[in-house]
Amino acid sequence: MQHKIPVEKLGPQGETMARAVEQCVHCGFCLPACPTYQVLQEEMDSPRGRIFLMKEVLEGSLKPVDAEPYLDRCLGCLGCVSACPSGVAYGELISSYRMHQEATRRRSPLEKAFRFGIQETLPYPARFRAAALFGSLAKPLGSLLPKKLSAPLELLPSALPAARPLPELYPAEGSRRARVALLAGCAQQVLRPEINWATLRVLAKNGVEVVIPKSQGCCGALSMHTGERARALAFARKNLEAFPSDIDAIITNAAGCGSGIHEYLLLFKGEADFDKAAGFAKQSKDVSVFLSELGLLAPKALHSPVQVAYHDACHLAHAQGVRSEPRSILSSIPGLDLVEISEGDLCCGSAGSYNLEQPEIANTLGRRKAANIVASGARLVATGNIGCITQIEAALKKQSPEFRVLHTLEVLDLAYREILG
């Protein structure tokens, strides 16, 4: 599509944004893949509609504030990227656009406070734990609060699991096959510490030594996706310092963090330490990919067969192209029957902090996902992202409370420990 975007005035990401607009041929192949379009059935809430809107704002013919409602509703799920035959880098466009606009955007005091609250708690496990604990206690008050404040409460479990600090080193069992470093994730440590522990046990069992750098922090994805560039850069740089170099890979086990790190290439464009960040991104891998490449120790056959539905986390499937590895890990468990979920490419509505900022659409998508999962026939669903786990658990609780929602590595860990089925 032709445009008159003043590329030179838009900083290091200008070229990226213009290129995405150019590549869009307005064919609409992305419409069926877009969750907001599926729910709202209107063009401005579709990928190609948003591309049009961003183009016009960047060209100067549309006021940014007019386009905001539609651009804010974008989940950043990247379903459109997988669907686009023309190779439009929509993710890079919307991330760059948000970073570019946030600097001049006006927000109401309540909105500011809300966003500040998210930015100042979610990325810090200790603060998030305190807030979540308070939230869990406040759950019964939910109905008294305005919607914006009660929505986050619905996602919290009624009791938080006990904090279980991670060691700095987790040794390999038997002879060492590899040495890696683990990015522990923020929300994940508070909401489900078991995921990291399961990851450590599985890696150890496969002969992998794991370093867990103490001084690591948030990957910065949350800040980047909400347009807070400076904050995202600061988080990222902290990790560039924190991680050792004598390792075979940096392991992520939350899809959101993994894709966030891969986006360092965009975030650091034009920065002096670009090469360092690019090297970091190149070294990082989702745990399922790492294990598949390494070669997995085969688990013993289950005592009784178990049906498992696999849910593609958007930030694994669409953002990192990781679809087959988690499936082959699950299928490698003898007696595990892997089933697919229909509309599997459609986002569950979690999407980082989206379910906190746009609760209505997030809830609609959550219900739709839950119905599809229930229809799969399985009673256990596995996925590779803490955000999806929280969202799907909350949605399923209303429809099918007996359902179990586990991280792929938790399933594997249970199989190794011979307590899955």
Next chain:
Amino acid sequence: MSKEVLQELSKLLPAGRLLTAAAALSPYQSDALTAFKAKPLAVALPESAGEVIETVRWCAKHQIPFVARGSGTSLSGGSLPIDGGLVIGLNRLNRILKLDPKERVAVVEPGVVNLDVSKAAAPFGLYYAPDPSSQPVSTIGGNLAFNSGGAHCLKYGMTSNHVLGAKVVLPTGEVVELGGESLENTGPDWLGLFVGSEGLMGVALEIKLRLLPKPEKYHTVLAAYDSLEKAGSAVAMVVASGLLPGAMEIMDSLAIEAAEAAVQAGYPQDAKALLIVELEGETLEVEAEARHLSEVIEASRAYKVQIARNEAERAKIWKGRKAAFSAVGRLSPDYIVQDGVVPRSKLGQALSEIEKLSLRYGLRVANVFHAGDGNLHPLILYDGRVPGELERGEELAGEILKLCVALGGSITGEHGVGMEKKRYLPAMFAEADIELMRKIRQSVDPHELSNRGKMFPGGEAEALVRQGLHPLEKRGVISRE
């Protein structure tokens, strides 16, 4: 138009159905042909047939032109808004109202997506046959208005062969039922007149479709050639052999490159042309035909032949073909898709003429086409930022259409005339014929409210906001005022 008139419409419709803010309208300014843009007065998003009828009656009362819009995938400006007119977006009318596996019919709302009909019919072993490449996106309403076709229309015919009836609100606000239970009706073929009328005769509200039993077996062959001509003559050989494949498609090297980059279909990258032939039907029959086909393909001097061994491999072959148009966006910032038809026997000649034109105009042309029907889709690649390229591309596109007519073909196979090709209509029809068509249209729509300015030459050319002057405008032959 006064504010009160629009207020009246917003009162007629429940809340949340009418878009008027600039940011909400802007994404509706083009269909899949983005060289054309126009800003509508407003966009209505009705959620029931009743609301559509109310909306059209309001248009009729105030003489406001309107355009029905499905998924906006038209490649000819068919769903381009009318300046100061209303867009009626039908995407929220997306319910399948009835699916009768015994009668093998489905009754659907116009905003139902083509592929969703087949998905709903699949549990009964049935499917909806017309398969435009845009089938995961385009709507039945749009398919009906453009009489869309696809790869498999070689054997099964176009949309018109699969529509049994339609409930329509005419531009005057009157609601009529066209067609009936079977394809063999007596009396004038009103339904036939409506199908393919490009939105000029009102809005379809409910459409009755014929479903077919899914073929028992497919046999999909991918043959690679070292020249386009060889692939072209292979098509003629298959036809001459008496076989009637479900589909026969050709892609040239540029299209192969683009499709491969988009979906990794596993196409041979060194091929100058690829031919996809698919046989389908009962197992025994297909097996016998497959043997026959392999002899023909061998004689056609294909240098590499691949046969899909399972459904996944078949899907992969088709995915590349169906993604080809959009995938060309990877090779070039802009392109024009053409849609001309030539008699099958003249395919080879047409292709070599197109190649010559491409050299003469200095623009790359990618070719993807329904070879079995002689329906060509040359994609003309240009860069809109280079001064003069768009104009050169359009001239080249015009030359190709003239070539099609000269070879005894047509200026459109399935994408419609819309906005883009109306100036070429006189190349195909005499003035008197066009006048007669216009009279028929006016008898249904006396004020030309429904999709005003499309299809017929002249008319509301000012609705167009082009990126530059048209070459004919520059030469002072036509003007917009």
